[in-house]
Amino acid sequence: MKIVFMGTPEFAVPSLLKLNNDQEIEVEAVVTQPDRKSGRGQKVHYSDIKEKALENDLEVMQSKNVNQKGFLDKLVKIEPDFIVVVAFGQKLSPELLEIPKYGCINLHASLLPEYRGSSPIHKAIIDGKKVTGNTTMYMDEGWDDGDIIYQQEIEIAEDDTVGILHDKLAEAGAELLLKTLKDIEAGQAPRIEQDDSKATFAYKIDKSLGEIDWKQSAQEIHNLIRGVNPWPGAYSFLKGKRLKLWQSSVSKLENTDFEPGTIVKANIKDGILVQTGDGILAIEKLQLPGSKKIEAEDFLNGYQLSSEEKLGTN
Numbered sequence: 001m002k003i004v005f006m007g008t009p010e011f012a013v014p015s016l017l018k019l020n021n022d023q024e025i026e027v028e029a030v031v032t033q034p035d036r037k038s039g040r041g042q043k044v045h046y047s048d049i050k051e052k053a054l055e056n057d058l059e060v061m062q063s064k065n066v067n068q069k070g071f072l073d074k075l076v077k078i079e080p081d082f083i084v085v086v087a088f089g090q091k092l093s094p095e096l097l098e099i100p101k102y103g104c105i106n107l108h109a110s111l112l113p114e115y116r117g118s119s120p121i122h123k124a125i126i127d128g129k130k131v132t133g134n135t136t137m138y139m140d141e142g143w144d145d146g147d148i149i150y151q152q153e154i155e156i157a158e159d160d161t162v163g164i165l166h167d168k169l170a171e172a173g174a175e176l177l178l179k180t181l182k183d184i185e186a187g188q189a190p191r192i193e194q195d196d197s198k199a200t201f202a203y204k205i206d207k208s209l210g211e212i213d214w215k216q217s218a219q220e221i222h223n224l225i226r227g228v229n230p231w232p233g234a235y236s237f238l239k240g241k242r243l244k245l246w247q248s249s250v251s252k253l254e255n256t257d258f259e260p261g262t263i264v265k266a267n268i269k270d271g272i273l274v275q276t277g278d279g280i281l282a283i284e285k286l287q288l289p290g291s292k293k294i295e296a297e298d299f300l301n302g303y304q305l306s307s308e309e310k311l312g313t314n
Contacts, residue, residue: 001081001185004100006031006066010048011170012086015107018174019084020056024182028078029059031066033089067093075099082181085139086173094141102184104139107177109169111135111151113199116144121166123202124156126227128219131155132165134173136180138191145199148192149180159249161229207232214261214312218250218279236261236311238288243311246293247285255279261312266305271296274311 005016005027020027030053035044046054053060063071067090075083076099083104085092097104110120112135117123124132133153137146154168183189210228212221212235225234225248234245251273256264258275265273272283287293288303299305 001181002026002028002079003082003084003181004029004031004075004078004080005049005084005086006088006090007049007086008033008047008089009087011109011166011173012049012088013052014170014174015084015086015177016049016052017056018178019181020058022178027058028080029061031061031063031088034062034064066090067096072096072099081185084177084181086177091141091143092139097139097141102181105149105177105180105184106137106139106144106146107173108135108137108144109133109166109173110202111153112137112144112148113194113196115202116199117202117204119205120202121162121169122205122227124227125160125162125165126223128223129156132169134169134176136176137194145194145196148194149184149189150176152176159226161226163230205232210234211313212236212245212311214274215277218276218281221276221281222248222250237313238305238309238311242289244287244293245283245285246287247283249282249284251280251282253280258308259310261310263305263307263309263311265307266300266309268297268300272300272305 001024003019003025005019007016019025030049032047032049035046037044050060061074072095080100082102083100085104085106092104111133115123131153133151135151136149138149140146152172154172156165180189210232212224225245228234229246235242236245237243253273256275258264260275260277262275263272264275264280274281274283284296285293286296286299
């Protein structure tokens with residue numbers, strides 16, 4: 001079968017490789033977002049998908065708007081059986097959706113209709129979910145509201161971060177996507193309409209989400225720390241300095257009379273324990289500006305931190 005693959009970030013890489021390595025599939029072209037300039041020298045950076053496509057000698061096509069007539073004409077000439085979309089980042093027009101023989105197929109990292117949108121992995125962890133998953137679906141004009149083909153559940157471990165869960169979902173999703181394409185071509189794939197009344201949304205993440213509200217419970221803060229690691233990162237302030245928190249756990253110690261954000265204990269034996277709105281949070285890995293991420297024990301060896309100091313806003 002002939003496919004055009006549309007994707008941009010690292011999440012899409014396992015799917016591209018899985019499809020490209022299958023003997024029954026021919027990846028005719030890889031479509032990704034335009035190159036970006038960043039840093040002081042405005043160095044040009046390729047997307048993760050472009051880099052991987054070039055490594056595998058695949059044709060790369062880029063456009064700020066894949067719905068423009070000139071780009072649509074290029075896709076029509078390919079005559080794809082499928083257009084496969086994994087974390088691409090552009091909305092597809094009705095004209096584009098009609099080009100492939102079997103339709104445009106999307107892999108989304110949630111159990112739709114839960115967590116439609118751009119940050120389903122972050123949101124699942126922040127919300128304290130124990131299970132999430134992947135969905136393959138037929139694309140339509142909306143965002144993540146097309147008919148479901150297959151779904152797979154993935155458990156979320158208590159210490160899973162966004163980075164860890166991202167990799168689990170990306171690898172499992174590649175397998176699900178391959179099965180989906182083959183079953184559609186064989187006429188064996190189901191088609192299930194989504195229940196819009198059950199839809200929830202995972203909107204775009206920004207850096208401000210990472211600021212800790214110590215009035216929340218220890219479990220909620222622990223989930224936030226995991227849910228923004230590695231990006232955008234959780235943080236609070238200590239003596240006016242931004243303190244990034246990378247790893248934590250919920251302590252079994254009972255609540256104290258201290259206000260939320262107050263350090264209850266800070267020593268090598270007990271670690272760094274902070275009172276929250278409900279429960280005690282153990283900070284296990286942290287980082288000050290200009291420093292590396294370090295374990296709490298190493299932090300305490302080099303930084304004077306006493307109990308009853310308070311973490312909070314700048």
